[in-house]
Every structure is written in C-alpha cells, then in structure tokens.
Amino acid sequence: MKYRKKPIVIDAVRLTARIEIETLEGTMTGEPGDWLITGIEGEQYPCKDSVFRATYEPVDDETWVPAAGLAEEE
Numbered sequence: 001m002k003y004r005k006k007p008i009v010i011d012a013v014r015l016t017a018r019i020e021i022e023t024l025e026g027t028m029t030g031e032p033g034d035w036l037i038t039g040i041e042g043e044q045y046p047c048k049d050s051v052f053r054a055t056y057e058p059v060d061d062e063t064w065v066p067a068a069g070l071a072e073e074e
Contacts, residue, residue, distance in 0.1 A: 005055070008040055009059050010037050010038060010039055010040065010056070011037070011038040012035045012036065012037045012038070012047075012052065012056070013035065013036050014033070014034075014035055015030045015031065015032055015033065015034045015035065015036055015046065016032055017032060018030065018031055018032065019036070019046070021036070021044055021045065021046065023043065023044070023045045024043060024045075025045075028045055028046050029046065030046030030047075031046075033049050034046045034047060034048055034049060034052075035047045035048075035049065035052040037052075
C-alpha cells in the first residue's frame with residue numbers, strides 16, 4: 001500500500017550554525033543550511049535541505065487555517 005502525508009502546517013527556520021538537539025529518536029545534529037522543524041506537537045528536529053524542499057512548500061499566511069484544536073501562536 002502507498003501512503004501520503006496529511007497536509008499539515010509546520011514552523012521551520014534555516015540553520016546558520018551546527019546544533020545538536022534531543023529528539024524522540026535521540027540526539028540529532030543539524031548543519032548550516034539544514035532546517036529546524038517544529039512539529040504540530042511542539043517537537044523539534046533537523047531536516048536536510050534537499051528533503052525539506054522535496055517535502056514542504058511555503059504557506060500563504062492569509063489562507064492558512066489552524067487544524068482543529070490548534071491555535072496560531074501570536
């Protein structure tokens with residue numbers, strides 16, 4: 001069977017320095033140029049630029065609607 005990711009909105013920032021971050025999978029390293037993603041439950045993890053660009057696209061803030069039960073942070 002094949003599966004598609006649900007369309008969710010995440011926050012992400014581009015890293016400019018090397019970081020180590022504790023994730024659910026253990027300690028992960030993000031390098032400059034990678035992205036630091038904050039998921040829908042507040043979890044954070046680094047993502048290689050090539051994977052990020054293949055998986056995510058920018059969201060127009062004017063058309064974004066938070067998922068049920070989630071409020072947009074001010």
